Amino acid sequence: MDGIEARELAYFVAVAEELNFTRAAERLCIAQPPLSRAVKQLERRLGVTLLERSSRRVALTPAGQVLLDEGRRALEGLSAAVRRTRRAGRQEPRLTLVMKAVGDGGMLPDILAAYEKEPDAVPVEVLFCGFGEHAALLRGGFADVGLLHGRPDLTGLDHEELLVEEQIVVLRLGHRLAGRAAVTLADLKDEVMPRWAGLPGDRGDGPEVRDAGQLLQLIALGHAVAVLPESARAYLGGDVVAVPVLDVPPTTMMVAWPEWSRSPALAAFVRTATETAGRT
Amino acid sequence: MDGIEARELAYFVAVAEELNFTRAAERLCIAQPPLSRAVKQLERRLGVTLLERSSRRVALTPAGQVLLDEGRRALEGLSAAVRRTRRAGRQEPRLTLVMKAVGDGGMLPDILAAYEKEPDAVPVEVLFCGFGEHAALLRGGFADVGLLHGRPDLTGLDHEELLVEEQIVVLRLGHRLAGRAAVTLADLKDEVMPRWAGLPGDRGDGPEVRDAGQLLQLIALGHAVAVLPESARAYLGGDVVAVPVLDVPPTTMMVAWPEWSRSPALAAFVRTATETAGRT
C-alpha cells in the first residue's frame, strides 16, 4: 500500500497551482494551517520534498512538478471513474453522444435509425459541445461516444474513421467569389473567418460565434465566410452559396470513445456507425 | 468536489475482485464490518448500487462493473503518479530504461555513448524485464523509457520507431536446416520453440527460459530453436548458426515512454536514440 489519499493530492495540486498556501486554502474552503500540515504529511509519506518554502515565496521542486502533472491526471481519472459509474448506475441506461452542432456530416439520422434496431441499443442522448471539447468530455466521463472532425488530440481515446470529406467555403450570395467554380486558400486570405467562442487556440481576428446558426447568419450578412466540410451543404439556406476549396486537405470525421470502454451498447453504436458510413 | 476517497475505492475493488467481503477484508488487513460500512458509504456517496448482496452471494451490478474497471485504472494512475514522484525526487536523478535482455538490436552502446554527450543527460539505469512487461512498467511509473519489440499494447504510451529488422532462426550446428540459405515457417512447424517464463499468452509447449543465456544454451544443446531479430546475430556463439526466415514479417524496434512525459532528460534520450538509429 502506498497510502496516498486523493484529498491530500488535491490539496497539493491546489497549492502547486496557486504557489500560495493562503489562496489555495480559501479555494479549497479550508483554513490554511490544516493545508500546510496536509502537504507536509504528503511529503513525509512520499519521502520527497515537493515545495521549496522560503517564508516569502513558494516554488515547486522538480519532483513537485512531476506530482503536479501526474497528480492532476490521476485526479482527473478518479473523477472520470466516478462520473462514468454514476452514469452507468442510472435506472434508465443511456448512451451520451457528444458532437459539434452540424458536425455529423448528415449521417446522424441514418446512424441512429440503424442503431435503434440493434439488440444492444439503448436510448441515445445527444450532447452538443464547442469546437475542441469533444475529447475532454469523453476523457472526463461526461460522454460515452463522440463524432469528431479534424485532428483532435486522441490520447486516451480509441477511434474509427467514418468519412473523408472535401471542404467548401460558404459565401454570401453576391460575394466576389460566389460565382467561381472553385477557389484556393490564397483567394481567401483577406476574408474574415469567425472563431468559435471559448476556444483559446484559435486565431484572434473575426467575430465570435457560439453555434452554427450564428455562423450562417454572419455569412448571410456578408460579415464573414467559413470553410466547412462538404456535408454542411445540407444546412445552408438560400442566401448563401458553397464553393469547393481546392488546396485545403480533406477533413476526416471519426467516431471516438474512451479507451477501455467495453459496454455492449457502445460497441453496437460504433459498429453501426462504421457500417452506415461504409454503406454510402 | 465529488468526495470519493482513494482508500474506499481500493476497498471496493478488493470486494469486487473477491466477490466476498470476508476474504477481501483479510486481504486488506482490516476487519469485515468496517469494510461493509465503507462500501456502503461509497454507494451512498455515488448514489449508485454497486453490489447485489444476497446474504449468500455477492454480485456486481453493471455500475459496479464499470467502477471496477475504471477504478482499477484510476488507482493504477494514482500509484504511478506516486512512483514517478518518488523517482523524480531522488537526490541523484536517473533515467530508468526498460528492455528485454538482448532486445536492443545492438544499438544500446551507441545510443548511450551519444546520450552521455547531451547537455540534459543523466545517468541511465537499465532494467531488464520479461517478454510483455515493458508497457506495464512504463505505465506504472517503474521506468521512464523502454526499448520494445513487436506489437505491444501501446495505449498510454508515446513511441518512435527506431529500426525495422528481418528475422532469423537460430539453430544448433548440424541441425537439419543449418545448411540452408533460408527457411520458411513451414520448415519450422515441427520445431520446439521455448517460451518465456511467466508469460501467460505464450503457446504452451516448449521448455521455459528466463533469459537469453538459457535460450542460447537450449539451442546449443539442440533442444530448441528460436526466431529472433537479425541483430541477435551479434550475441550468438560459435556452436549455433542463424538462417533467415523468409515469411515472417519484419519486427520493428521502437523507443516508447509514458504519454505526457516532458522531462528534458527523457526528450534528449528519445532524440538521441532516433538519431543514432537513423545514422545506420
Add this chain to the structure above:
DNA sequence: CCCGTCCATACCGCCAGGGTATCGCTCGCG
C-alpha cells in the same frame, strides 16, 4: 522601524474509520 504578508506551530474538539461482539439469513449435511 513598523506593519502587512505568509507560512509554521500549538492546541482543541469532533467525527470518521477501525476493532469486537453479535445477530440474522441461508445453505449443506446428517
Add this chain to the structure above:
DNA sequence: CGCGAGCGATACCCTGGCGGTATGGACGGG
C-alpha cells in the same frame, strides 16, 4: 428436519486524524 458453518449486517466503543482558532516568526516594503 434440525443443526452448524459461512457470510454479511448491525450495534457499540475507542482512537487518531482532520479541521478550526490563536499565535509565532521570517521577510519585504514604505
